[in-house]
Amino acid sequence: MANDTNKVTANAHWALFLLAVIYVMSYIDRLIISVLIEPIKLEFAASDTMMGLLTGVAFAIFYTAFGLPLGRLSDRIGRKAVIAGACIIWSIFTMFSGIVGSFMMLVLLRIGVAIGEAGASAPSVAMISELYPARLRGRALAIFGLGPSLGAVLGIGFGGILAELYGWRATFIIVGAPGVLIGLILIFTVKSPKRSASATPGIPEQGMIRTALTLIKIPSLWNIVAAGGAAAITGYAIQMWTPSFMIRSHQMSIQEAGLLMGIGGGGLAILGTLVCGYVTDKMSTKDSGWQLGTALVGTMISIPFAITFYLWPAGTAFTIGSLSVPTGFLFYMGFAFFGVWWTVPCFSAMTRILPADKLAQGTSLFFMSVTLFGAGLGPVFSGVVSDLLYSAIGAEALRYALVVTTALLLVPCFFLLSGIPKYRKQLLGNKPATPVTPVAHNSKPAIS
Template sequence: MLAIIYVFNYIDRLVISILIEPIKLEFGISDTQIGLLSGVAFAIFYTLFGLPFGRLADRIGRKPVIALACIAWSAMTMLCGVATSFAMLLLFRIGVAVGEAGGTAPSVAMVSDLYPPEKRSRALSVFLMGPSLGAVLGLGLGGWIAQEYGWRTAFIVIGAPGVLLGMLLWLTVRSPAVPVRPQPAAGAPKEDWQTTLREMLATPAFVLVVTAGTLAAVMGYAIGTWNPSFLIRSHGLTVQQAGLLVGLGGGICSTIGTLVCGSVTDRLVARDPGWQLLIPVVGCVVSVPLGLAFYLWPADVAFHIGSLPVPEAFLFYLAFSFTAIWWSVPCFGAISHLFPPNRLAQATAIFVMSMTLLGVGLGPIIVGTLSDVFNPELGQEALRYALAASVLLYLVSAACLLAAVGRYRRKLRASAMPPAAAAASA
């Protein structure tokens, strides 16, 4: 149930990327403004509400927070379809961001409550299929609806199922008990969110994992936002054709990659916990040449599927989609191993907030701004080179993960020791 809700979380988040061109045409806005609409504004409000919702989920339980959040973001997605101006559309997208802030972190915490560490990466891989399947449905279905009935109808149809899913979760799913919160010693001050945040940021492995995931997210959200427009501008596809290729082709490969990554991670971690962070290193490094090939390959058609032209470059994107997602499951899994249950939703919220603030916030607008800067000289091809430059961020992400491996191993060993032994070891 959580996995299905997460799929719709990403459908509602990603559908705007396939609607960029008709929205630009109706409101007469620039690529930079599109980056603001799909990136910065969303990210700021998602971040503001992420930690409070994480703390609330650690206190009252995961299920009610997730259910109400799902209903809220879905209703706001539907309202995007009735916006009559850019400012109104921006306001409703902010509402989507506030709702989605209560979804991911409590859900990851709930999955971690339900599964032991040795099975957690596989369980998280099922849950974290959300972005990939969300791309399949959000881009594929959203592109078709927009082509046939207009972009407004796409928002309304895509948003409606989430309202029902939130109600279904609330009424039918039995959630695990709220984690027991350690009671402070008599006279000790209560732990506030600032204290919790300071202690988490004092864990070097956590900081490096958050940094690596954030950098990967910058690239991931830039790709998710601009890939359809890249195929439209540089390869001459229609909105519907771009949505089908990116949504179905890329989404299915990402889904398979997520599941394979979760299974392989659990198997290798049983031998050495360091593989929890080495697997995403492999994924990031392999993804760079594949991504560069996708964006820089000439605009030639490899073959047709019926009337749908498949560019040669898109074949590289299929392989890229399989490996570029390998950072997600292991990083979420690593965080679930670093902290106790009563802090897990908050730790996950910090991770998701950082990814969203910089990933959603900077990824789309960096690429949109670069595209506007390159446009006078490169014209329609400006977006191609803006996206190619962004791919290199995966190498920086891999470097952060490599730096975290030793610290992560030491933290797990210290957590497994009795307190006295851990203190002596430190």
């Protein structure tokens, strides 16, 4: 049962901290390969399309295949064990990626990382919804939602430094090791929240596929899942290919590109995530439609920032210490701030419309869509477009491939816009869905 009592315990805050750390670790292990593309490509003589398949399709297919079964498992046996086990598994596979002898072996190990990560994200969102009341859930999920941004700072930013100092193989080993320890700490120090003992009325116990089909028929959930998948196509492509774009078009080193992307862009993404969580909680108290409206506004604003960044000519720069920063990177920082605004509102919206005993399964549909279309299509789409353009424009092909990919953000804007009235209507009760939990009206809030 979700925690809509008014007391939030120290255990809840500690659990949120560890879940956020695990989410960060998942993105470090997922994104670290973006700053390692060039040395891996050189060692194994791989094309951009092959690297897109490695960073995208190979990961996405298996993440998607295991996402719903592991979400269902966590709904049945509890969130904590599934999350901790998943973290330990993917961390071990990340470490093993540093000792591969062939490109195909690296593909297989990235598949192992994908299977492990499939068991963490959706159960974590479900667990947080059980630990925090609805009025605080947006901010709690914003802290959890820092995972991609902090993962970019550490995985891309400091990953570039590690790659320069120790090489790509040692980098995999170094970033994978902490996840094993964090998984064990979760197991032994966090008390699982109390959950509803009975199935949610109105949705009888069903098989896994039938449950998924039942949930996806919730009108606003369909829009949220579709918007997440469409937005992730651009998001993953930008995360994976922008370091290479900066190396190729702005003649930066791996370390310089990683520092700018990770610390500069990642830092603004962290701030954007926190601001988005606060704005979403405040605006949705006035009109429930703003739960998705903030995602729409942020995504729309982000598009011109990204396109301007990729089209900005090389050769204009300013210096920060000894680092030469392309002037166009200022526009990337604007994109980094607003480009994450589709995540937290979607997380929070799902916790309000999904049944309690199907929450991890429902949320896993969102993460499956994000990973299948984002990780699966985003990097390989940009890689294929880059390869197709290379014969005509040479080294600048990746620049224009990323412009085309950025324009695809208009698609999630359409899904969010059309989903707002459905979501508002559902919460107002005209098309009721079983809430995660009833709200207590007669007790005084313990915190605000």
